[in-house]
Amino acid sequence: MRELQIWSGESALQTTFADIEGLAQQCRFRDCQHSREPGCAVREAVESGKLDASRFVSYQKLQKEQAYLVSKQDQRVNLNSKKRWKQITKMIRERQR
Numbered sequence: 765m766r767e768l769q770i771w772s773g774e775s776a777l778q779t780t781f782a783d784i785e786g787l788a789q790q791c792r793f794r795d796c797q798h799s800r801e802p803g804c805a806v807r808e809a810v811e812s813g814k815l816d817a818s819r820f821v822s823y824q825k826l827q828k829e830q831a832y833l834v835s836k837q838d839q840r841v842n843l844n845s846k847k848r849w850k851q852i853t854k855m856i857r858e859r860q861r
Contacts, residue, residue, distance in 0.1 A: 777830060783815065784819070787806045791805045
């Protein structure tokens with residue numbers, strides 16, 4: 765079993781999942797999250813069987829882990845995230861009233 769050290773930077777993730785990164789370049793939108801966007805090349809590859817679904821799930825999981833590590837290391841990102849969730853919670857409470 766190989767190990768991917770996600771703390772070594774984004775380049776390790778891009779190198780390991782070069783096939784998915786290549787497909788992501790073909791997506792219709794640059795900020796495609798590969799979930800429900802129209803024209804997503806990655807989703808089309810998963811649905812057609814060109815890309816293994818479990819490989820894509822692993823890619824997404826490692827992306828989330830990497831984002832978590834970045835937020836822990838960068839205080840500014842962490843504070844912005846807290847501020848955003850505070851606003852979302854406030855909006856939800858106001859709608860429930």
